[in-house]
Amino acid sequence: MEPLSEHTAKIRDVAARAGxxxxxxxxxxxxxxxxxxxxxxxxxxxxxxxxxxxxxVARNLSFRRTMVxxxxxxxxxxxxxxxxxxxxxxxxxxxxxxxxxxxxxxxDRRRRAFDIFARPDRTDGLLxxxxxxxxxxxxxxxxxxxxxxxxxxxxxxxxxxxxxxxRGGELATRHLLQLGHRAIALIGDKPPDPYRxxxxxDRTTGYLRALGEFEVPHRDEYLREGTQSRDVAQTIATELLxxxxxxxxxxxxxxxxxxxxxxxxSDLGLRVPEDLSVVGFDDVEIASYVGLTTVRQPxxxxxxxxxxxxxxxxxxxxxxxxxxxxxxxxxxxxTGPPPLPGS
Amino acid sequence: MEPLSEHTAKIRDVAARAGxxxxxxxxxxxxxxxxxxxxxxxxxxxxxxxxxxxxxVARNLSFRRTMVxxxxxxxxxxxxxxxxxxxxxxxxxxxxxxxxxxxxxxxDRRRRAFDIFARPDRTDGLLxxxxxxxxxxxxxxxxxxxxxxxxxxxxxxxxxxxxxxxRGGELATRHLLQLGHRAIALIGDKPPDPYRxxxxxDRTTGYLRALGEFEVPHRDEYLREGTQSRDVAQTIATELLxxxxxxxxxxxxxxxxxxxxxxxxSDLGLRVPEDLSVVGFDDVEIASYVGLTTVRQPxxxxxxxxxxxxxxxxxxxxxxxxxxxxxxxxxxxxTGPPPLPGS
DNA sequence: TTGAAAGCGATACCAG
DNA sequence: CTGGTATCGCTTTCAA
Numbered sequence: 001m002e003p004l005s006e007h008t009a010k011i012r013d014v015a016a017r018a019g020x021x022x023x024x025x026x027x028x029x030x031x032x033x034x035x036x037x038x039x040x041x042x043x044x045x046x047x048x049x050x051x052x053x054x055x056x057v058a059r060n061l062s063f064r065r066t067m068v069x070x071x072x073x074x075x076x077x078x079x080x081x082x083x084x085x086x087x088x089x090x091x092x093x094x095x096x097x098x099x100x101x102x103x104x105x106x107x108d109r110r111r112r113a114f115d116i117f118a119r120p121d122r123t124d125g126l127l128x129x130x131x132x133x134x135x136x137x138x139x140x141x142x143x144x145x146x147x148x149x150x151x152x153x154x155x156x157x158x159x160x161x162x163x164x165x166x167r168g169g170e171l172a173t174r175h176l177l178q179l180g181h182r183a184i185a186l187i188g189d190k191p192p193d194p195y196r197x198x199x200x201x202d203r204t205t206g207y208l209r210a211l212g213e214f215e216v217p218h219r220d221e222y223l224r225e226g227t228q229s230r231d232v233a234q235t236i237a238t239e240l241l242x243x244x245x246x247x248x249x250x251x252x253x254x255x256x257x258x259x260x261x262x263x264x265x266s267d268l269g270l271r272v273p274e275d276l277s278v279v280g281f282d283d284v285e286i287a288s289y290v291g292l293t294t295v296r297q298p299x300x301x302x303x304x305x306x307x308x309x310x311x312x313x314x315x316x317x318x319x320x321x322x323x324x325x326x327x328x329x330x331x332x333x334x335t336g337p338p339p340l341p342g343s
Numbered sequence: 344m345e346p347l348s349e350h351t352a353k354i355r356d357v358a359a360r361a362g363x364x365x366x367x368x369x370x371x372x373x374x375x376x377x378x379x380x381x382x383x384x385x386x387x388x389x390x391x392x393x394x395x396x397x398x399x400v401a402r403n404l405s406f407r408r409t410m411v412x413x414x415x416x417x418x419x420x421x422x423x424x425x426x427x428x429x430x431x432x433x434x435x436x437x438x439x440x441x442x443x444x445x446x447x448x449x450x451d452r453r454r455r456a457f458d459i460f461a462r463p464d465r466t467d468g469l470l471x472x473x474x475x476x477x478x479x480x481x482x483x484x485x486x487x488x489x490x491x492x493x494x495x496x497x498x499x500x501x502x503x504x505x506x507x508x509x510r511g512g513e514l515a516t517r518h519l520l521q522l523g524h525r526a527i528a529l530i531g532d533k534p535p536d537p538y539r540x541x542x543x544x545d546r547t548t549g550y551l552r553a554l555g556e557f558e559v560p561h562r563d564e565y566l567r568e569g570t571q572s573r574d575v576a577q578t579i580a581t582e583l584l585x586x587x588x589x590x591x592x593x594x595x596x597x598x599x600x601x602x603x604x605x606x607x608x609s610d611l612g613l614r615v616p617e618d619l620s621v622v623g624f625d626d627v628e629i630a631s632y633v634g635l636t637t638v639r640q641p642x643x644x645x646x647x648x649x650x651x652x653x654x655x656x657x658x659x660x661x662x663x664x665x666x667x668x669x670x671x672x673x674x675x676x677x678t679g680p681p682p683l684p685g686s
Numbered sequence: 687t688t689g690a691a692a693g694c695g696a697t698a699c700c701a702g
Numbered sequence: 703c704t705g706g707t708a709t710c711g712c713t714t715t716c717a718a
Contacts, residue, residue, distance in 0.1 A: 021689040055464040058711030121398040364705040401695030
């Protein structure tokens, strides 16, 4: 046994020990043909003996690829973002690709994310979660020929995976309608700005569509878009529930908001679902704890599918198709028939 | 404006356009001295014009470093692991380092994680969460001179950040003791195997120590180590609560287990905290929802500190010291005085 | 089937 | 101050 050199073995060390040229070592390394079995065996043995591991940096410089997939995700604070990332991790784990995570908490970092990541020498492909790259970023991606898949966000030029939010809004509202409710309010996010998503807005569309189906006219004072926070949702719900003609059901466009609604109801001494029905959206873990009826988004699934799409694009170097994932209504304990008119 | 070439600009393109040598471009790129202001300006202008971005792969090959920090984490499924990773992400965001995430869900991937990641050409440093690298991995790390910090796990040769679990066990148990409880059971994980952590075991030590302080003899039938799952904890709790001499309080070594205990109590018609007090460990998000009294681990903090330690090691190339983070008891609604003997 | 040598895109030494 | 050139570790022609 020769003494272990201070540094790890390089390809030329292997070549020397096996008594061959580096090109040959490279060939067996990459499983290329045109190497005699005998030579191959000798090389393999040398690699073994030296505990040789090719340098991925050098290899990437040659191949002109990085073997890393960048994941840009805003608000890793939110449970749903985490779920999506988990789906991505799961799909990428068996692949050869590494996962580089870039968390975007501010507008500034959003910009940096694409400056840094959207370059061919940094990533072979990009997964963007709950965020829409701006025109400059898309141009950069294009120029670098970096495949990019959007998870939870649509873009005309980029393959994406979204959930069918219109349908989700319909699902929730129709459930309430079928229960007999006619006074149904909606608490939703503020209308989308260019860089964010229109998901929540689509839910409103579904809500209106379901109302239309049942020929229930919609009432402006019941339509409250404008918040993402639990606290604000609570305030809005409190207002709603003190209306002379208060709604018997509230559809909140996120579970977080629904939790605010529940708090408001509790403060006002309203029982759920006897006095008020509540439907959320997302099905975060807490939802099942509080028995919240909600629309489950395939969060994990969306990440998984997004990653698979990207892997496909990377492999087949052809374009891949966008996907809309199905939503599911989880009926639990916060919805029931409306209170009798007299009570 | 000349037409944009198909591929991105290289250093020699910049050199050519600025009418200088590549060495000079490299100098201004790295902010080195020995470049005249005038030349520097010309180069800068050329870089601007060409939208030049140096190739990090090439640069890493030259510098012989990767600028990535590997994060090995088992069970990204668990909320506490996610919290720790969030802390890591937060600490690494402002740094120049990229974050490569490696999720370990199986023994096989655990092995692969270190085979793949513990190499100097892959990562400049490693952060290992809730996992102890085996001897082979440590040797590899050593040989490659890759700094490695353990988060939530101790090792004699590696700097690490842990929470003081013995103290946590004491905190929880002492709280119960002070409330007047004398029949206190413990539900904990199974004793540690070599690759996992002894954290939960330490909690048992703290439990025993607190009992000792109050001169309460411990009873074997109250000491139930052996599970990590909520369901099994529920089964065990059910057994415990049907003992002729049932405990008046249960200390569960994780919130998940505590949730199982709560379910068992509810099934048995026992009121919490009137008939039974329950303390958990971790303070996951749901804990505050169900009002669970628990020991808060500084999860996010542990990740942040771990990452900072690693950054320090990377910068100062000196060894860094391990840290023990403080625990905090969150008293909520699942603990109270024990029921009167007569009732 | 094999090896020598020319890239890949930067850094850094050594002359000038 | 500046530019040529060897170097980092691997892949890939191109001859032999």
